[in-house]
Amino acid sequence: MARFEKLQTPTTGEKITVTNGELQVPNHPIIPFIEGDGIGPDIWAASQRVLDAAVEKAYSGNKKISWFEVYAGEKANELYNEWLPKDTLDAIEEYLVAIKGPLTTPVGGGMRSLNVALRQELDLYVCLRPVRYFEGVPSPVKRPQDVDMVIFRENSEDIYAGIEYQAETGDAQKLIQFLQQELGVKKIRFPETSGIGIKPVSQEGTERLVKAAIDYAIEHKRKSVTLVHKGNIMKFTEGAFKNWGYEIAERDYKDQVFTWAQYDRIKAEKGTAAANDAQSKAEAEGKIIVKDSIADAFLQQILTRPAEYDVIATLNLNGDYVSDALAAQVGGIGIAPGANINYQSGHAIFEATHGTAPKYAGLDKVNPGSVILSGVLMLEHLGWKEAADLIYGSMAKTISQKTVTYDFARLMDDAIEVKCSEFANHLIDNL
Ligand SMILES: NC(=O)C1=CN([C@@H]2O[C@H](COP(=O)(O)OP(=O)(O)OC[C@H]3O[C@@H](n4cnc5c(N)ncnc54)[C@H](OP(=O)(O)O)[C@@H]3O)[C@@H](O)[C@H]2O)C=CC1
Ligand SMILES: O=C(O)CCC(=O)C(=O)O
Ligand SMILES: [Mg+2]
Numbered sequence: 001m002a003r004f005e006k007l008q009t010p011t012t013g014e015k016i017t018v019t020n021g022e023l024q025v026p027n028h029p030i031i032p033f034i035e036g037d038g039i040g041p042d043i044w045a046a047s048q049r050v051l052d053a054a055v056e057k058a059y060s061g062n063k064k065i066s067w068f069e070v071y072a073g074e075k076a077n078e079l080y081n082e083w084l085p086k087d088t089l090d091a092i093e094e095y096l097v098a099i100k101g102p103l104t105t106p107v108g109g110g111m112r113s114l115n116v117a118l119r120q121e122l123d124l125y126v127c128l129r130p131v132r133y134f135e136g137v138p139s140p141v142k143r144p145q146d147v148d149m150v151i152f153r154e155n156s157e158d159i160y161a162g163i164e165y166q167a168e169t170g171d172a173q174k175l176i177q178f179l180q181q182e183l184g185v186k187k188i189r190f191p192e193t194s195g196i197g198i199k200p201v202s203q204e205g206t207e208r209l210v211k212a213a214i215d216y217a218i219e220h221k222r223k224s225v226t227l228v229h230k231g232n233i234m235k236f237t238e239g240a241f242k243n244w245g246y247e248i249a250e251r252d253y254k255d256q257v258f259t260w261a262q263y264d265r266i267k268a269e270k271g272t273a274a275a276n277d278a279q280s281k282a283e284a285e286g287k288i289i290v291k292d293s294i295a296d297a298f299l300q301q302i303l304t305r306p307a308e309y310d311v312i313a314t315l316n317l318n319g320d321y322v323s324d325a326l327a328a329q330v331g332g333i334g335i336a337p338g339a340n341i342n343y344q345s346g347h348a349i350f351e352a353t354h355g356t357a358p359k360y361a362g363l364d365k366v367n368p369g370s371v372i373l374s375g376v377l378m379l380e381h382l383g384w385k386e387a388a389d390l391i392y393g394s395m396a397k398t399i400s401q402k403t404v405t406y407d408f409a410r411l412m413d414d415a416i417e418v419k420c421s422e423f424a425n426h427l428i429d430n431l
Contacts, residue, residue, distance in 0.1 A: 004087045006071075006079060013066025016096045016382075018346030023096070025382045027059075030066045032091045036101020037073040038356025039366045039420075044101045046368035046424035050391060051375040053428040058387035068095065072114050073103040084114050089121055092349065099350040099378055101371060104358070112162050115351070119155045122347045124340035125205065126212045127153035127316075129323045129353055130377070136399045137331035138411030146307040147329050150222070152213035153319025155340055157205045158237075160316045164197035172196050201237035201315065206244040212343055213313035214253055217288045225249075225257075227292040228314035228322065241315055242292050249290040258282030259290040299325060323353045334367030334407045335395075337374040339381065348381060350374040364419045367405040369395065372427070394430040398423070401430075 013030040016023055035044045048067065055063055070088040077083055092098045105113040119127070129151040133144045141147075165172035175196050179185040188194055210227070217225050227246070231239030246261040258279060267275035283289065293301065293309075295318045302309060302325065314322060327336035336353035352370030360366045372391065379388040399408070402415045403426045409417035418426065 004091065005085070007068070007087050007091060010066040010068050013068075015094065016346070018096060021344055021346070023346055023382065025384075027063045028066050029097070029382065030068050030095050031378075032068045032070040032088075032095050032098040034070055034072045034088070034098070034100035034103070035075060036356065037075075037104045038102060038358045038361040040073075040101030040103075040356060042360075042362065042364050042420045043352075043366060043368040043371045046420050047371040047375055050368075050372050050394075050424050050427045051379070051387075054379070054387040054390045054394075054431055055384065057431050058384070058390055063384065063387075070098070072100070072118070083111055084117055089118075092118075092122060092347065096346045097348050097350075097378065097381065099371075099375060102352060102354060102356040104356045116160050116162070118349060119340050120160075122340075122342065122349070123156060123345070124342050124347060124349060125154065125156045125208055126341045126343065127151075127155040127319060127323075127338060128216075128341060128377070129153065129319075129326075129336065129338040131323075131326040131330055131336065133330045134335065134396050134399050136402070136412075137335070138408055139329060139331050141303060141306075141329050143306070144330050147302070147326060149302075149306070149309050149326060150216065150220075150311050151319055151323055151326070152209055152216070152311065152313045153323065154205060154209040154241075154314065154316050155319075156316075157200050157202060158316035159197050159199045161198070161200050163200070165195060167193050167195040199234070199237050201241055203240070203244050206241045207248045210245040210248050210313050211252065212341075213311050214249060214257065214288065214290070215343075217311045218253075218256055221286075222288065222310045223283075224289040224291060224309070225311045225313055226298070226309055227290070228295050228298045228312055228318055229292060230295045230318070231292075232294055238295075238315060238318075245292070245313060246290065253288075256287060257290045258287045260292060295322075298322070302326060302329070327353055332367075332407050333370065334405065335369035335373060337370055337372075337377055339374065339377045341381075348378070350378040350381075364421050365406055366420055367407050368420050368424055369405075372424075390431045391427070394427045397430045398426045401426070 013028040014026040016025050016029045070091045072084050103114045131149045176191050213225050227242050229238040229242045231242045246259050249257050249259050263275045266278050327333045333354040338353050339350045341348040376388045376391045403418050404415050405423050409415040
């Protein structure tokens with residue numbers, strides 16, 4: 001058992017463990033949580049009440065989460081004089097499954113993202129963000145019900161590796177000189193004043209992400225997996241992601257998928273009609289179509305033809321943009337949940353797609369839906385489907401009653417605007 005410097009381990013509950021990649025979940029699991037900065041305290045308080053009430057209702061006291069507060073961000077800085085204490089990493093390392101509110105990252109300087117650090121420290125290589133529509137939610141598009149996508153965002157590499165050097169520093173100059181002198185680079189337009197960032201994308205990193213996306217598609221009987229990349233411009237990073245993605249799909253899922261790379265080969269050999277026939281046959285056999293889309297075109301097609309997309313596998317930065325864009329299509333970032341997962345070690349941290357929305361901090365105003373639905377993903381991950389389904393049902397019912405927080409109320413006719421905590425009360429009443 002790890003010894004913590006300042007944490008109080010709960011006196012009741014047991015650890016979740018993992019055996020051969022399978023989670024072993026006791027009836028009273030200890031689950032670490034980070035409250036988060038900004039709107040974090042408001043939405044966490046609301047979320048914890050809803051999650052506890054759903055578990056109580058589903059299992060009549062036979063199952064119960066033993067919550068364990070751990071610290072990151074502003075609260076950690078007050079307590080430890082550190083933003084991400086070792087205690088927190090040790091606790092999540094030991095207890096495997098955690099949930100968190102958002103944490104602030106300064107722009108253009110200051111410390112690097114604590115959210116990204118948590119993902120990297122625990123090698124949570126999948127950022128899973130399902131995007132689905134709840135009937136009645138206000139949306140800027142005509143057919144939000146056509147959006148039903150699950151984003152698999154690579155979470156451990158790309159420019160999020162944080163390898164970048166500030167303009168006009170010795171390190172940036174050294175790197176620029178190396179590129180110019182050793183590699184013959186001539187295209188840095190303003191070398192004296194350029195900051196430099198490096199974008200690592202590996203075969204292993206791509207393969208484990210794409211495999212997770214295909215496994216999910218198979219398990220959930222989805223129709224397609226789309227590799228979203230900007231491989232026309234970044235050939236050896238994003239282009240390689242596409243190529244490695246197709247290769248692993250064809251190598252490891254030969255009988256379960258049909259890829260557009262296969263389509264192209266059949267077309268080159270036997271013509272378009274034969275390629276179309278092969279794809280139609282694969283679809284009729286229930287095979288998953290693995291296809292790809294260039295990121296800019298993809299961003300317009302999810303607006304114009306969302307029904308054509310299903311499971312999405314993409315790199316870290318694309319996934320960040322795509323998550324917020326798709327969230328907006330189904331009513332906004334207030335109900336956009338997420339999970340960061342390592343399927344081998346069993347480690348997972350559940351968190352909203354949105355950030356700390358500082359202007360709303362402490363106002364008891366914002367939508368707690370994203371963290372609540374992240375908690376629902378966590379319940380599903382634990383195998384507590386009955387409790388998860390109760391919350392989905394209650395969320396749909398509460399929205400249909402038009403009792404909603406400001407973000408929905410401002411876009412709905414005849415809505416009753418309620419506070420963050422009141423929305424949680426309605427969800428509990430509707431369980
Ligand atoms: N995983 C994490 O912890 C994340 C942290 N961040 C960090 O959060 C900080 C703030 O980032 P920012 O760019 O402002 O993005 P935010 O996601 O925090 O907020 C942007 C806007 O989204 C809307 N919004 C966010 N959360 C909610 C909610 N729960 N209910 C309703 N509406 C919501 C608000 O829109 P409106 O103004 O229209 O009402 C808000 O102004 C930054 O430091 C950033 O780095 C960002 C993303 C993820
Ligand atoms: O870490 C941050 O501050 C931002 C993270 C983010 O935008 C995301 O995970 O979607
Ligand atoms: Mg983001």
